[in-house]
Amino acid sequence: MGKINLLGLEDLSAEEIINILDTAEQLKSLLKSSRKKAQHLQGKAVINLFYENSTRTRMSFELASKYLSANAANITASGSSVQKGETLIDTARTLNAMSADILIMRHSMSGAPHLIAPLVDAAVINAGDGMHEHPTQALLDMLTIRERKGDIKGLKVAIIGDIYHSRVVRSNIYGLTKLGAEVSVGGPATLMPKGIEKLGVKAFNTVQEAIVDADVVMGLRIQLERQKSGLFPSVREYHRFFGVDDNRLKYSKPDALVMHPGPVNRGVEFSSSVIDGPQSVIDEQVTNGVAVRMAVMYLLTMGSFLPKED
Numbered sequence: 001m002g003k004i005n006l007l008g009l010e011d012l013s014a015e016e017i018i019n020i021l022d023t024a025e026q027l028k029s030l031l032k033s034s035r036k037k038a039q040h041l042q043g044k045a046v047i048n049l050f051y052e053n054s055t056r057t058r059m060s061f062e063l064a065s066k067y068l069s070a071n072a073a074n075i076t077a078s079g080s081s082v083q084k085g086e087t088l089i090d091t092a093r094t095l096n097a098m099s100a101d102i103l104i105m106r107h108s109m110s111g112a113p114h115l116i117a118p119l120v121d122a123a124v125i126n127a128g129d130g131m132h133e134h135p136t137q138a139l140l141d142m143l144t145i146r147e148r149k150g151d152i153k154g155l156k157v158a159i160i161g162d163i164y165h166s167r168v169v170r171s172n173i174y175g176l177t178k179l180g181a182e183v184s185v186g187g188p189a190t191l192m193p194k195g196i197e198k199l200g201v202k203a204f205n206t207v208q209e210a211i212v213d214a215d216v217v218m219g220l221r222i223q224l225e226r227q228k229s230g231l232f233p234s235v236r237e238y239h240r241f242f243g244v245d246d247n248r249l250k251y252s253k254p255d256a257l258v259m260h261p262g263p264v265n266r267g268v269e270f271s272s273s274v275i276d277g278p279q280s281v282i283d284e285q286v287t288n289g290v291a292v293r294m295a296v297m298y299l300l301t302m303g304s305f306l307p308k309e310d
């Protein structure tokens, strides 16, 4: 059995994505049980290697590993020998030499996990690489949409915000379009990548046009740490022109889901009334993050994202 990795949703088929979601749905029942312990990853070593900050992704991978009985460990760049000048490749090789079975990586450089994956025996999971992909985020988003709406095929999903810098949007575009959703993206022209339509989406420069009749309105964080100056005048003006408040939300369907990968900048991407309103499923996304990460790690150790043949 060769090793497989999860580097991005661009590489997965619709069948593989659906099998991950089905597996996550089954494993999710563990989160509601009083014991929260299963043996799917017993004896496996899982290492979280994070070069960027994280609350949701890192903690949910750690909890998911522990709920499935893996030996889980965390390392951050700020507390490691990276600070003494060790390269990414040498750090990854060092962790691999400790018999890691799964290496979960977040890095500011697009392509960092792709660089490491062929050099280590461990299965590599991309937990967010620069502006490229964040596959487990899109999988948990799709699980949340499927749970609430029954099927993803035929839904209109509007994704609003900083499209240019977002790895979440790229993974969602790959995943959602493979499962038959119609995806529109909206945001300032300065934060809209040229040629985004080639990925099979419609692009708009007003929120109203992007979210009209949407079944799902997903906001993206304004990534202040990746902004060059001058892409939008100020956070206040961004909210005035592109923030989703109760009035703008009315352009979407009355039962549209409000989603955000987090962390949210309150009063910037969404008003607090939208974040805390009845259409918001942001907390469900976080819960589903644990379920999806259990599923991905389990299927990686099985050697395939495809369903088992009977």
Ligand code: CP
Binding pocket: 053, 054, 055, 056, 057, 058, 128, 137, 261, 262, 263
């Ligand atoms: N959505 C997401 O990746 O959140 P964290 O940065 O907190 O992991």
